[in-house]
Each structure stands twice: as C-alpha cells, then as structure tokens.
Amino acid sequence: MLRVLTLSTLFPDATRPNFGIFVERQTAGLAATDGVEVKVVAPIGLPPGPLALIQHADKLSLPEREMWRRIDVYRPRFTSIPAVGGRWHAHHLLRALEPLLDRIRHDFPFDVIDASFFFPDGPAAVALGERYGVPVSIKARGADIHHWGTSGATAAQVVAAGQAADGLLAVSAAMRADMAGIGIPGERVRVHHTGVDLDRFRPIDRRNAKAALGVDGPLVLSLGALIPRKGHHLVLHAIAVLPGVTLAIAGQGPEHGRLKALAAELGVADRVRLLGGIAHADLPAIIGAADVMALASTSEGLANAWLEALACGTPIVISDAGGAREVVRTRDAGRIVAGNPANIAVGIADVLAHPPEPDAVRAAATDFTWEANRAALVAHLATLVARGRRRTPRQRQASRG
Incomplete structure (x- = not known):
C-alpha cells in the first residue's frame, strides 16, 4: 500500500468550485488507483484578526474536514499576512x-508528501x-515559479x-527550464x-x-481568471479590429470592470460577452461553440484551458508562454503569436x-490524458518511497560536523 499525503493550497472548495480543479482531478486519479490511499490537506490562508471575518466570512464557514467528491480533505486555516509579499x-x-x-499520522502513517504547488506548500x-x-x-505549475520564485x-x-x-515535477519542459533558471536543479525535475x-x-x-x-457569426472565447x-x-x-467577430470572456476576477469599460471605449460592447464564472461541468458547451479559443497570457505553465479547447475541436491562438510549443505542434492545433493585439488579431x-x-x-490533445498523468504520478511517488529521503549537501555536511 502506498499512502500519500497530498498538500495543496490550490484545491477547490464550496466557495471556489473551479479553483485548482486540475489538482483535484489529478488527486482523484491517484486516490482511485489500486494499492494507493490518499488524504488531502488543503490549507486556507486568511488575514489575521477581524480582517478574516470581514473579507473571507464564506471561507470561515467551510468545514475543517469533509469528503469532497469522495476524497478525504482537511482544510486547516493558516495566517496569511497581507502587504509583506508572502514572506x-x-x-x-x-x-x-x-x-x-x-x-x-497517528492513524495514517503516510509514506510520502505530495505538494502540488510550489509556494507556500513546497517549503512547508x-x-x-x-x-x-x-x-x-513538489510540483511547479506556473505562478508558483514565475511570481513567488x-x-x-x-x-x-x-x-x-x-x-x-x-522529487520535483513540472507541468511542462518550459517550466523545468524556468526552474533551472532560478537555481533549482533542472536535471532532477520530471x-x-x-x-x-x-x-x-x-x-x-x-x-x-x-x-x-444567441451568437451568429464567428465566436472567439477567452477563458481564464480575470487578472x-x-x-x-x-x-x-x-x-476590435475584426468586424463581425463576437468575443466571449469566461472567468471571474478583479479585471471585470476594466474589461467592460474597455469594450465600451473601443466601441465593441455589442460584440463582447462577459460570461462570469462558468462551472467546469458547463465548459464543454461554451468551448465547443467557439471557432477559436484565444489566450494572451504573459506567463503560464501548461494551461488546462488550452487542452480543453483542443479536445473540443476548437483551435487555439495563444502567446508563446510556458509549454505553448509543447501543445501547439501543428497548424491544425492553432497559432502561437506575439502577445500584442495586432499579432493576436492576425492569428485569429x-x-x-x-x-x-x-x-x-x-488530435493535438489526445496524448494529454488523465490516465497518463495518474500512471506517471504513481510511478514517481513510489520511486521516491522505495529510494527513501535523499540527503542534501547541507545534511551531509551537518552529519560530518
């Protein structure tokens, strides 16, 4: 039996059902594997004192332990001090x-800790x-390296x-290179x-x-958090420079007001739909309706939205961020363009x-299966358990001292 403790601050809950849903899916696959037992610790960061009640009353109401879609999940709270850069x-x-x-650990003597986001999960x-x-x-996914790193x-x-x-994991080869670029040994990253x-x-x-x-004519979808x-x-x-094209933007976040105002300023409010947050179960119908999925991210690891669009038969026009070149390998899959409006418009x-x-x-998405993801993760974690803890140079020096 392989007993895995999954640690993730990026995990959905009742207040954020789409938050980290790819971590949930990965963990569900792991938990469904014969000979593997999993418990999840999904910490929730809250500001100190009354700020927690004022800003996050909904999260305070979440249970500290629950069965979340057949996964045993603990939700401890930890103090997240604002305005100190995460220090x-x-x-x-x-x-x-x-x-x-x-x-x-008294009742579940876990064999390995699987941290599915690099910060603050990794150091802890x-x-x-x-x-x-x-x-x-520890697995690197995107902002955990590009921002916190x-x-x-x-x-x-x-x-x-x-x-x-x-052990180290990265969602793409590009992410592995970025990890090496900040001083993490790339040769150890899978x-x-x-x-x-x-x-x-x-x-x-x-x-x-x-x-x-209610759309007639070409439809472009931009999918992701409004940040x-x-x-x-x-x-x-x-x-704005593509007459007759409708844009649907699916996601929630602080940029909603700015995007609405920008559509009005550009004179295209009648061709822009701000859909808000879409339940993950409803995404296939939205993505499948689009002629193109366009995402101009400045940084990514390997976006699930790219793969979901391709699986729906919707080509993608994306910036050259993260693992874009590991996904868009043919012109049928779409175009990789410079992240500016002119080039995005040309690609679309x-x-x-x-x-x-x-x-x-x-066809561009068929190699990216959850079955392959599960098998690779099980093999990775089992290898770590069989090998035992590695001794870092600092530990070796301490033992000699």
Whole structure:
C-alpha cells in the first residue's frame, strides 16, 4: 500500500468550485488507483484578526474536514499576512500543519508528501518531510515559479525548497527550464503534463452550440481568471479590429470592470460577452461553440484551458508562454503569436479563414490524458518511497560536523 499525503493550497472548495480543479482531478486519479490511499490537506490562508471575518466570512464557514467528491480533505486555516509579499506564508503554514499532521499520522502513517504547488506548500512540505522522515515531492505549475520564485520576499524560500525536495515535477519542459533558471536543479525535475477528460471535452455541433448562446457569426472565447497576466484585454483589443467577430470572456476576477469599460471605449460592447464564472461541468458547451479559443497570457505553465479547447475541436491562438510549443505542434492545433493585439488579431483571422477539421484539432490533445498523468504520478511517488529521503549537501555536511 502506498499512502500519500497530498498538500495543496490550490484545491477547490464550496466557495471556489473551479479553483485548482486540475489538482483535484489529478488527486482523484491517484486516490482511485489500486494499492494507493490518499488524504488531502488543503490549507486556507486568511488575514489575521477581524480582517478574516470581514473579507473571507464564506471561507470561515467551510468545514475543517469533509469528503469532497469522495476524497478525504482537511482544510486547516493558516495566517496569511497581507502587504509583506508572502514572506511569512510558509512559516505560518508550517505552524498550522504540524499539530494537524501529528494527529493524521497517528492513524495514517503516510509514506510520502505530495505538494502540488510550489509556494507556500513546497517549503512547508520540506520541513514536514524532515519532521516525519518521509520523502517529499513538489510540483511547479506556473505562478508558483514565475511570481513567488522571483519575488524578493520569497524567491530564496522557493529555491531552497527545490534544492532540498526528494522529487520535483513540472507541468511542462518550459517550466523545468524556468526552474533551472532560478537555481533549482533542472536535471532532477520530471516533466509531468496535466490531463484532459477526453470523454467530457469533445467536439459538438458548433452551429447549434452557438445558437444556444444567441451568437451568429464567428465566436472567439477567452477563458481564464480575470487578472492582468491572462491578457484578456489584449484579446479584446484584437477583436476590435475584426468586424463581425463576437468575443466571449469566461472567468471571474478583479479585471471585470476594466474589461467592460474597455469594450465600451473601443466601441465593441455589442460584440463582447462577459460570461462570469462558468462551472467546469458547463465548459464543454461554451468551448465547443467557439471557432477559436484565444489566450494572451504573459506567463503560464501548461494551461488546462488550452487542452480543453483542443479536445473540443476548437483551435487555439495563444502567446508563446510556458509549454505553448509543447501543445501547439501543428497548424491544425492553432497559432502561437506575439502577445500584442495586432499579432493576436492576425492569428485569429488566419484560423477563421482556414478552419481546421475538429477531429484534426482534437488530435493535438489526445496524448494529454488523465490516465497518463495518474500512471506517471504513481510511478514517481513510489520511486521516491522505495529510494527513501535523499540527503542534501547541507545534511551531509551537518552529519560530518
């Protein structure tokens, strides 16, 4: 029996059902594997004192333990101090986890800690691995390296965790290179691609799907959190120079008001739909209706939205971020363009003028299965357990001293 403790601050809950849903899917696959038992610790960071009640009353109401879609999930709270750049996140997370994991370990002597996000999960996981004498794996996904791994307050913590971990995963080869670029040993990083549910995300009748949305004519979808680095505003500028094209933006976030105002300013409010948050179960119908999925991210690991679009037979026009070149390998899959409105518009127009067959688009996603993701993760974690904890140079020096 392989007993895995999955640690993830990126995990859905009742207040954020789409948050980290790819981590949930990966963990569900792991938990469903014969000979594997999993418990999940999904910490929730909250500001200190009354700020928690004022800003996050909904999260305070979440149960501290629950069966979430057949997964045993603990939801401890830890203090997330604002305005310090995350400097103390890992410290407070560790302090919150130690008593909880002491109790969990009494009945569930986990063999390995699987941290599915690099910060603050990674530094805390390394310390916990030392506390319990078990190996630790940390997975890099995107902002955990591109933001936390380069920020002055947290970069050293990220690099130290990467150097001390027993195993390392990255969602793409590009992410592995970025990890090496900040001082994490790239030769120790295993590329572990995300997956896509090919049964749920598949081509549908695009004409009927558009009609259900009340759209007539070309439809472009921009999908992701409404935050600046996703580049929705760049796609909106691109649509402004493509007459007759409708843009649907699916997602929630602080940029909603800015995007609405920008559509009005550009004179295209009648061609822009701000759909808000879409339940993951409803995404196939939205994606399948689109002629193109466009995402102009400034940074990514390997976006699940790319794969979900391709699986639906919808070609993608994306910026050259993260693992883009590991996904868009043919012109049927779409175009990789410079992240500016002019080039995005050219890419969209080219795909609309030369639409590929949906099955040819879908072929680009068929290697990215959750089954492959699960098998690779099980093999990775089992290898770490069989090998035991590695001794870092610092530990070897300490033993000699």
